[in-house]
Amino acid sequence: MQTAEIRRRWLEFFERNGHTVVPSASLVSNDPSLMFTVAGMVPFIPYLTAREPAPYPRATSVQKCLRTLDIEEVGKTSRHGTFFQMNGNFSFGDYFKEGAIGFAWELLTSSVEAGGYGLDPEKLWVTVYLDDDESAGLWKRLAGLPEERIQRRDKKDNYWHTGQPGPGGPCSEIYYDRGPAYGREGGPIADEDRYIEIWNLVFMQEMLGEVRSKVDFDVLGDLPAKNIDTGMGLERLACVLQGVDNMYEIDEVRPVLDRAAQLSGRRYGAVHADDVRLRVVADHVRSALMLIGDGITPSNEGPGYVLRRLIRRAVRAMRLLGVEDPCLPQLLPVSRDVMKLSYPELAAEFARISSVAYAEEEAFRRTLVQGTQIFDSTVRELKASGGSALSGERAFALHDTYGFPIDLTLEMASEAGVGVDEDGFRRLMAEQRDRAKADARAKRSGGVDVTVFRDALAKHGPTDWLAYTHLRTESRVLGLVSGGEGVAAAGPGEIVHAILDRTPFYAESGGQNADAGHLVWDGGRAEVLDVQRPVKSLVVHQVRVLDGELAVDTAVDAAVDAEWRLGACQAHSGTHVVHAALRDVLGPSALQSGSYNRPGYLRLDFSWTQALTPEQRADVERVSNEAVRNDLPVSARYMTLPQAQEFGALALFGETYGEQVRVVEVGGPWSRELCGGTHVAHSSQIGPLVLSGESSVGASVRRVEAIVGLEGYQYLARERDLVRQLADVLKTPREDVVGRVEAMVARLRDVEREIAKLRAGQVLAASSSLASSARDVFGVAYVGHDAGDASADDVRTLVLDVRGRMPADRPAVVAVTGVAKERPVVVIATNEEARRWGVKAGELVRAAAKVLGGGGGGKDDVAQGGGQDATKVPEALAAVEHAVGQRVTGAA
Template sequence: MQTHEIRERFINHFVKAGHTEVPSASLILDDPNLLFVNAGMVPFKPYFLGQQNPPFPNGTATSIQKCVRTLDIEEVGITTRHNTFFQMAGNFSFGQYFKEGAITHAWTLLTGSLEDGGFGLDPDRLWVTVYLDDDEAAQIWHEKIGVPEERIQRLGMADNYWSMGIPGPCGPCSEIYYDRGEEYGRYGGPVVDDTRYIELWNLVFMQNERGRGIGKDDFEILGPLPKKNIDTGMGVERVACILQNVENVYETDLLAPVIRVAEKLTGATYGRSESLAADGDTTSAAYHAAHTDDIRFRVIADHCRTGLMLILDGVTPGNEGRGYILRRLLRRIIRSARLLGATGVTMEKLMDTVRETMTPSYPEIADNWERIRAVAVGEETAFLKTLESGTRLFEEAAAKVRAGGGTELGGEAAFSLHDTHGFPIDLTVEMAAESGLTVDREGFDALMAEQKARAKADNRAKKHAHADVSVYRPFVDNHPTVFLGYTSTEAEATVLGIVADGALVDRAGEGSQVQIILDSTPFYAESGGQLADRGTITGTGGAAQVDDVQKTGKKVWLHSVTVTGGELAVGQRVTAKVDHAWRHRARQAHSGTHLIHAALRQVLGPTAVQAGSMNRPGYLRFDFSYGRQLTEDQLRRIEFIANEAVDADYTVNTVETDLDEAKKMGAMALFGENYGSRVRVVEIGGPFSMELCGGTHVGHSSQIGPVAVLGESSVGSGIRRIEAYTGVDSFRFLSDQHQLSDSLATRLRVPAEELPDRVDALTSRLHEVEKRLTQLRAAELTAKVGDYVRAAVNVGELRVVAARVPDGVSSGDLRTLANEAKGRFGADAAVVFFISSDSGSGKVPFIAAATDAAVESGVSAGEIVKTVAPYVGGRGGGKPAMAQGSGSDATGIDAAVAAVKDVVATSAK
């Protein structure tokens, strides 16, 4: 049975049972505790936490959620059980059915016949586990389902008690295992051998609230939840292994094709270690080499799929956060392919294979393929260059080891290549062996362990309990705010609640800063990159200035206000009025963002995808995924296309529809956004721009006013940013630019249109003058070299020049001076030290140089620099023959000069 059919059967089973089908959320959700969605229940957390009422008619739902777990990336491939991407099929009940319902649903699907839509598994091969004292679940399994007592095993909190790792919902769980047969291990159920017995499904009975604690079993259970909920997770890939009768996930229909393509690209063969093991050979070098190759094949297959799915959801390679994880995965693919024998590019063919296997379940891959391909291939191109530079750095490090008579590359050097320069340790080890060297793996592993410990500690520090929003819960459940802002900027409303310092109060007096909850509001709450409206709330007894508006539970508007006079009270009728100028300019900016996005895609193509935005009155910034800097011509074209749309006076239409229909219309969605079943489509000029958006917009594109692009910049690896003004702010900017141009033209006495040529001419002349001044300064310094050399003193067998040169000499000029002086000594043993100061910058540059003979005698320029640097409040370093540094305390220059002779005297043999 193909994996896509397994998914279909699962969803159909639960839809027939009355569950609402919920599409998979993006792998990127706005959750401070998660880098990626790592479990099927994550999108449903607001309902389990009681922050929102579930929007499902029967109080039940089912989904197949994309998940990524990256904590054990290094373990992928070593075993066949670790995967970074997986699909978690689940069914959820929010206060409807509980243990018996969850158990019955799961058992019926697993053991039901293929003709009836089930998976047709033999019930005699299924074992279950329950929590130690969960007699209720054990009784249901035995008496209702008919599982023999000997196939029901009890496990402790670490295995069969679920929580999110932080204070929140928790509860016992029951896991369903499949017996793969005696050839896989010992009889006796999962407590005896979890290799023979493979876990298929985990049923979580979410009934309690956990307190603070660490780990899976070191926390307090505070008490029962108001409602008992069900959260289950069935591993789609694991079920595929059973139904396709293969050894592991790498042999299923989704990953095996990737391995076959990798074999063609590398010339290596997958599975040789299994053949050797079958013959009893598990100790030879041939077996270990084959086993290592198999690990690399699995890394390629796993990471290709994960990488594609992350790029699909808008992640781009970078040096931190999600971008770093993606970069690491892609580079492990490239590295593994290279170590298997690949000599050219591999990424496009591997990713294309993943596209073919995954598109039946995720058709959006086809729509985004060009962007996915461009990101993956671009990262491969960049990393191949890193491998080239890393190879040079390795050769330098290896040469130092050999020069010192050593045979081992130190752990620090290997770690620096890996951590600082992105050079994989596997390649370092391989190249070291080719050079007749070994690598201090213990030292490297120790440094890696320290880094991982720091990362895990940092990750734990970032996790926190979910914010206490219980004060808002009655309003979320019973009084969702009616938003009137799409059609009006002023409305009559009733004060439903006032929150001060996290608690409900009846009234708020002058000077108070509180949150006000209204039954209806014209105020736009910040979302989708658009800042919240500003304005006033006034009643017969008081008035308040609205400083910010946020949403809680996606249903209730929280107006953060400062009471400016009188008193506001719960139950009072008030007038909520948006600042008209603020709203007008905010609408201009938000609609202008849509124009910029559409224009940008016209100029750069579909691979340029939105990565975030911010709109405030009259100003917008738009972040997008793109691998290189835009040219001036591209920026001009983007600006021109946007203003053409303004001039065209397009009608701005908004349509509310369901998500599938919106996608059929061609509406673009923002990656990482978890859209509901009903969405709002904003369309400007028919096909020109069509996006899912909940913001406020102008009625016609001409109302945006001129769009003035300020420029573009980098805000991270692979992420660019365009900034622009709209409306009167744009006019003001363009007017200022015009005045500046006129002023420059007047001063330079040329027509405005000739300014670029005139500036280029002046710049060229300035460069020539600077070049001439540099030459004159160098000649002047060179002329003084003789004086410094003649003033050299003897320190033992060495000649030493230590002098303060005139102020204002740059570090580059100091190097020129030092090289010239050093050269004057020829084959003699000599040391040169020069230091200067710059009153303008406050810097104190210095340099030391030693002839070959001086170095042979034991003198090191690097040690001289390190020793004298503290005298001037600086630091420095370098090689024995040449080193330099910089300080900030000119009062220590004389002491630094005097110290040079002592250092030389101590160092010389």
């Protein structure tokens, strides 16, 4: 049975049994404590923990998940992978143990013809918590399982909690016996390789207090409403139903592995090291496909860093298998073709997905060349200094600065006969991860402990949010928070977070800045500095008290700055217009991957692999302003996410959407996007739209910036004034300014070339005298010369000319320095006889560059370096002369 069919049967079974089918959330988690969605229950945590009321009593999903903690173990065992899918069914205070166990047994053992999975009941075992007699009894009564196939396990294996105070409860796991070929008899407690876990049923029934460890916690009592959270590993069940040994051999993964084996000429199953690499490739290519499909692009932090690492590990594994040519164009389409059965959007978006992946592979191929050169230089320096191991700092720099994988560093170090301080490297990596997680948490929560806001939501309920319809509301202060704790009041100058019962203020989201405005009350006034949603459904205002005292329960007039809101609406609607214009001009693969809007300004990041031409920029600006001139209607409507997808609405990749979504249209189908921002009523209200910039922000991602509204007019006015001033200075009509400037620049270049020729002539004039004044250094003719203010090209020309004038039958070394733009440069050349004596230009230039506070390198005959301190030029030339003597005499 194909994996896509297993998925379909799961959703249909639970839908028939009264469950709401919930689409998979993004791989990027909406939980500030998580980078990725690591389990099927993550999107349901607010409902399972009662932080938010569940919108349905029963739900089911097939959730995309990603775990990277054990990425180094991928391929080495059958248990470790990165991307996986988790089938789940959930009950929020509805059915409990009997329902969960009944559903699980029915689906697993019903015949294929009846819509089930058709597993042999005799091969199924279960585990229950030590004293969970109720579950054991249900397995006997509902499934007819004998006592010997119901095994008891302790808290370590069969009790679930989040690791924090909150809900917890025993769980019951279902195992499938793969037979004696996979291990010994005795059930899961004897051998979990033979008895493979396929489904875990969690019975949330207790409230936990202090949680000290997985097995050490306080139980405060029973939960008022009991919940069900189950998780079935889709890939694990596919292994069972497809009769394969591990997840790398199922139908959604094996084709990529087979194609990698074909490209490399290796046979899967022949050599363990090759098998590991082929599994890494198959796993990482699929994971990269899914991440890019969710809108992630490679970067040096957060989810983008993980994506970059996955792609580079896959490419590196292929190189170790002997494939030097680009491999992703051969592998990614294979993964698309097997995954599109479950995720059709992968095929529809493949042009964008592949452009991102292929660009990253090409960038890494260049990195490998550069990183190898740096690694070789580092090893040479290490050996020259008598060291035996690369420091953790050096290994981390190779990894962090040049993208060099640590496994590659380790392998090359072993080949070079040196070690690596892995502990130091891991420590630095851990510190970087901790900083990244802290930054992510701070960005998502505003650096404030959200516990107090969760308590406020539980006490007062959701904020009545009226930003779409109101600019002013009569509101009441429900709470004030300062330093993460509730306070009763705040005086002039104090900055606090205010929770209101209702608000017209837009909370920052979807790339749109929060509203500005004021809170006014009898005897006081506060400025609204920021508006956020630290927890879902609760709007919090950061305010600075200007006059009077703001106290809890105060009635306030909450007023948005109308000009600010208008500018924000113009910018956000302008973003939709620019996005549609980009797709008109460049094609449907130019999809938005991020945005930022504030009054008068917008920027939009989109998938594209190269800079826009001047013609393309002009076309995007023209199409955008035509849309403004045409006064297109702007409207918003609500619908379910599946309805919106059928409607053709574009979703911002990486965003998390609920069941009900808001679709914003500009001109009907011309621009139709999921969006929670504020907008103008007609496109003409956007005003002038001027593209002010276009740049790269990463592999396969470009950014356009634009000015809109009154700010757009002012931008054009400044441009007009600049042209007028230039025309006045040049004493030429405005329409002739460009031609006049071009002529001046051409004349200036001619003069600069003439000056360069004169300077080069002056430099070369010294060649003859320098060659004839060479010093004898233990038999080597040595020329050391400071050329003063001379460019690197002039210095190189002089060095080669002097070397050409030296006798060919005597070893000769020429070293010349110059200073260009206040930075010193040194070029060194040796003749053939000097190289026969063992004197190499590359070694000498490093000695000079070290004195100058820089670096350098090159070939044995000519090398170049530079530095930071021009005052050290005499010392650098002396260092070269000393190094020549050392090399010739063999002195240490």
